[in-house]
Amino acid sequence: MNEIMTRLRDLVGPAGWLDAPADLAPYEKEERGLFHGKARAVVRPADTREVAAVLKFCNEHRLPVVPQGGNTGLVGGGVPDTSGTQIILSLARLDKIRALDPVNDTMTVEAGVVLADIQNRAADADRLFPLSLAAEGSCRIGGNLSTNAGGINVLRYGMARDLVLGLEVVLADGRVLDTMTGLRKDNTGYDLKQIFLGAEGTLGIITAAVLKLFPAMREVETCFVALPDPKAGIELLGRAKAESGGNVQAFELTERRLIDFVLAHIPGTADPLAEKHPWYALIEFAAGDLGGALKAMVERLLERAMEDGLILDAAIASSEQQRKALWKLRESMTEAQKPEGASIKHDISVPVSSVPDFLARGAAAVEAFVPGARVCAFGHAGDGNIHFNVSRPLDWADDKFQALRHEMNARVHAIVAEYRGSISAEHGIGILKRDELPQHKDATALELMRTLKAAFDPNNILNPGKLLP
Numbered sequence: 140m141n142e143i144m145t146r147l148r149d150l151v152g153p154a155g156w157l158d159a160p161a162d163l164a165p166y167e168k169e170e171r172g173l174f175h176g177k178a179r180a181v182v183r184p185a186d187t188r189e190v191a192a193v194l195k196f197c198n199e200h201r202l203p204v205v206p207q208g209g210n211t212g213l214v215g216g217g218v219p220d221t222s223g224t225q226i227i228l229s230l231a232r233l234d235k236i237r238a239l240d241p242v243n244d245t246m247t248v249e250a251g252v253v254l255a256d257i258q259n260r261a262a263d264a265d266r267l268f269p270l271s272l273a274a275e276g277s278c279r280i281g282g283n284l285s286t287n288a289g290g291i292n293v294l295r296y297g298m299a300r301d302l303v304l305g306l307e308v309v310l311a312d313g314r315v316l317d318t319m320t321g322l323r324k325d326n327t328g329y330d331l332k333q334i335f336l337g338a339e340g341t342l343g344i345i346t347a348a349v350l351k352l353f354p355a356m357r358e359v360e361t362c363f364v365a366l367p368d369p370k371a372g373i374e375l376l377g378r379a380k381a382e383s384g385g386n387v388q389a390f391e392l393t394e395r396r397l398i399d400f401v402l403a404h405i406p407g408t409a410d411p412l413a414e415k416h417p418w419y420a421l422i423e424f425a426a427g428d429l430g431g432a433l434k435a436m437v438e439r440l441l442e443r444a445m446e447d448g449l450i451l452d453a454a455i456a457s458s459e460q461q462r463k464a465l466w467k468l469r470e471s472m473t474e475a476q477k478p479e480g481a482s483i484k485h486d487i488s489v490p491v492s493s494v495p496d497f498l499a500r501g502a503a504a505v506e507a508f509v510p511g512a513r514v515c516a517f518g519h520a521g522d523g524n525i526h527f528n529v530s531r532p533l534d535w536a537d538d539k540f541q542a543l544r545h546e547m548n549a550r551v552h553a554i555v556a557e558y559r560g561s562i563s564a565e566h567g568i569g570i571l572k573r574d575e576l577p578q579h580k581d582a583t584a585l586e587l588m589r590t591l592k593a594a595f596d597p598n599n600i601l602n603p604g605k606l607l608p
């Protein structure tokens with residue numbers, strides 16, 4: 140090991156240092172295996188002070204640093220490039236919940252705390268931390284905040300950035316920015332913490348956050364409804380929001396094909412309804428103690444929707460076990476696509492009102508481009524966010540289909556652009572969408588992003604090559 144690496148290791152000690160190839164391997168690739176790099180070493184600091192010392196040193200020696208949390212990101216943002224020169228900075232050892240204030244409704248956590256542990260700690264205190272996604276058992280809050288994660292409860296509570304009151308960030312030169320106030324009102328100038336949320340580790344390293352907590356819900360109703368088409372689904376969403384007084388917390392849309400994939404490939408799943416239908420919505424309502432009135436409201440809503448032809452059939456979960464079975468259908472959709480062969484994915488958003496139009500035009504464009512390609516559209520339609528995935532035609536080889544990825548992305552994203560939608564609704568840009576960004580981002584916005592990057596990280600040591608083309 141050369142002198143620079145020895146000095147870097149000394150900053151974190153043996154417990155915070157990995158450089159044997161076998162130890163580096165799990166950090167060098169993400170779970171889907173799309174991105175695979177080579178790291179010089181992995182540093183695993185124990186606290187903010189060590190993160191600051193590492194960054195100061197790396198900045199002085201121009202060592203590129205790739206921050207990593209739970210490594211569940213889907214755009215390659217947390218893996219190093221193939222040069223073998225980048226240092227992975229794992230936040231996994233910063234795993235303390237520093238405080239919970241039930242009166243202020245806040246929890247103070249370090250960046251490496253696993254999301255599910257935060258949810259559980261909130262529940263133990265009779266509170267809710269609403270950020271929820273299928274990777275919650277392994278993603279870490281620093282990663283969630285750096286990707287501005289979305290998930291299933293955005294409809295009611297917003298994205299990750301809406302759940303943060305304060306942030307502790309180590310800057311590229313090792314200075315620590317401390318906005319950990321837990322204040323709901325603070326009009327003292329620029330809201331600096333927002334700049335780091337969703338920045339994918341390119342502007343600073345998040346080491347801790349003050350998170351907002353919400354009242355725990357007392358009544359939850361989950362239903363799975365069959366729809367004639369997405370237009371009926373979006374009309375139902377409007378009614379559900381109005382009639383429940385804003386108590387809809389998840390509204391997930393899917394076409395039948397995904398249900399078929401899940402039933403075929405995921406053990407322990409069953410169709411909740413007796414017959415097949417073209418589209419479905421999984422809707423969850425939640426409220427405080429209404430004396431059971433939430434259930435009655437949901438039943439009334441569904442009855443009227445059925446009379447008006449908006450829904451064709453419905454199942455309401457009558458136990459926690461049934462609720463989990465409905466959510467398992469939804470959460471298995473990505474997994475269930477794998478055995479169907481290569482898939483070209485789009486994580487897009489359009490205004491909620493444009494979802495039906497987008498779905499029709501997107502499907503027509505895909506089918507015209509690759510006859511026999513199987514559109515698998517599903518996702519957080521209540522937020523206008525559709526995972527518009529396309530599985531290869533049954534008789535095509537994976538490679539032949541994957542070779543069309545860029546062209547397919549371009550065709551789908553061109554339609555998204557007509558609605559002024561986004562080519563990355565919740566997964567971020569990373570490497571996957573970096574080179575496509577300039578076509579879709581306002582030129583002035585991109586210029587300001589570059590100005591910020593140069594101001595915060597003049598030596599370009601923080602996650603170089605990610606996000607910004």
Ligand SMILES: Cc1cc2nc3c(=O)[nH]c(=O)nc-3n(C[C@H](O)[C@H](O)[C@H](O)COP(=O)(O)OP(=O)(O)OC[C@H]3O[C@@H](n4cnc5c(N)ncnc54)[C@H](O)[C@@H]3O)c2cc1C
Pocket residue numbers: 170205206207208209210211212213215216217218230250271272273274277278279280281282283284285286287288289290291339340341343344345346473565566569602605
């Ligand atoms: C099965 C599955 C389901 C998913 N569902 C959703 C979903 O519904 N919604 C959604 O939004 N995403 C989803 N994701 C994507 C992923 O879980 C999220 O992007 C998550 O927020 C990443 O957290 P992480 O800790 O794994 O971050 P990582 O993958 O480790 O890192 C993500 C990015 O953040 C940077 N980073 C990590 N930690 C820090 C830090 N402390 N400071 C600065 N930068 C940092 C990394 O460099 C990288 O650019 C899903 C992923 C999987 C595998």
